[in-house]
Amino acid sequence: MRWLPTLLTLAAALGCSSAPPAPAPAAPAAVDRADMRAHFARATAARDALLAGDVEAAKQHARWLADHGADEGAEVRGPVHFERMKAAAQAVAAAHTLGAASTALADLASACGACHQGADARFEAPQPLLPPMDDALRAHMARHAWAVEQMWAGLVTPSEAAWARGAQSLAEAPLHAIDFALEGVDAKLVPRATTLHGLAASAAAAPAAERGAHFARIIATCGGCHRYRETPSR
Numbered sequence: 454m455r456w457l458p459t460l461l462t463l464a465a466a467l468g469c470s471s472a473p474p475a476p477a478p479a480a481p482a483a484v485d486r487a488d489m490r491a492h493f494a495r496a497t498a499a500r501d502a503l504l505a506g507d508v509e510a511a512k513q514h515a516r517w518l519a520d521h522g523a524d525e526g527a528e529v530r531g532p533v534h535f536e537r538m539k540a541a542a543q544a545v546a547a548a549h550t551l552g553a554a555s556t557a558l559a560d561l562a563s564a565c566g567a568c569h570q571g572a573d574a575r576f577e578a579p580q581p582l583l584p585p586m587d588d589a590l591r592a593h594m595a596r597h598a599w600a601v602e603q604m605w606a607g608l609v610t611p612s613e614a615a616w617a618r619g620a621q622s623l624a625e626a627p628l629h630a631i632d633f634a635l636e637g638v639d640a641k642l643v644p645r646a647t648t649l650h651g652l653a654a655s656a657a658a659a660p661a662a663e664r665g666a667h668f669a670r671i672i673a674t675c676g677g678c679h680r681y682r683e684t685p686s687r
């Protein structure tokens with residue numbers, strides 16, 4: 454049937470004559486917001502696990518992020534950031550140490566932020582009130598948690614203001630060794646508190662591109678102390 458290809462060519466030619474010369478660019482696909490919120494919940498759960506020093510739990514949440522079906526909308530919106538986000542989730546899932554997992558998770562958060570910025574899709578970060586300025590260890594820790602939440606929003610949203618609020622709050626004066634001793638914290642761990650506040654001071658001054666690295670060191674320091682608590686789960 455030698456005429457079949459000819460007919461097909463003819464049909465294609467006829468079809469083409471009424472179509473525009475080049476296909477119009479695809480309309481940017483919308484991103485599934487519920488899917489985005491699920492990403493946020495998972496990434497935040499992975500972060501909380503690292504804050505508690507629990508690398509295994511963080512890896513499980515990251516595995517979900519790495520395996521979660523490709524959202525076509527997200528891929529169209531920012532293929533580069535989408536791939537980077539997936540690769541970072543893989544890296545968290547494959548990490549063997551708190552430091553490596555923290556670095557990869559911070560890269561994940563930066564990829565979220567880069568896509569939101571590129572797609573002009575910044576969203577409102579939650580702005581809870583700063584917990585009271587009380588010297589008790591628990592109140593101090595509650596402020597730390599607040600600060601990390603703000604810095605996280607600073608990366609993911611992304612938001613200059615949230616990053617600055619969080620880093621500045623975290624840079625407040627560390628507790629005295631005696632406050633930790635009274636709570637039964639091992640004296641060997643106390644220098645980490647000083648390290649943490651120094652890290653926060655440099656994070657506050659860091660340019661946007663370096664914030665992920667600062668965030669990684671900070672959460673690894675929190676987790677590095679909490680993992681030695683008697684009740685590791687928070």
Ligand code: HEC
Pocket residue numbers: 483484486487489490492493494496527528530531532534535538561562564565566568569572574576609
């Ligand atoms: C490839 C681009 C891209 C990546 C990567 C991406 N997002 Fe998004 N995200 C968007 C876009 C676009 C919107 C805006 C959707 C809209 O307004 O309809 C959005 C919106 C959101 C929202 C707001 C949803 C709502 O209820 O309005 C949250 C939360 C969010 N993203 C979290 C994340 C987190 C966390 C990550 C990383 C783990 C991430 N996103 C990675 C593109 C991306």
Ligand code: HEC
Pocket residue numbers: 504590591594595597598599601623636638642643644645646649671672674675676678679682687
């Ligand atoms: C020097 C060690 C040390 C460092 C560093 C540290 N913590 Fe803690 N954290 C503790 C101890 C000890 C407790 C347990 C306090 C208690 O149960 O009364 C605790 C408890 C907490 C709690 C639970 C408080 C409660 O009400 O039970 C949170 C939240 C917290 N820390 C957040 C953080 C964050 C966020 C960071 C890092 C920015 C951090 N911590 C850094 C030692 C540390």
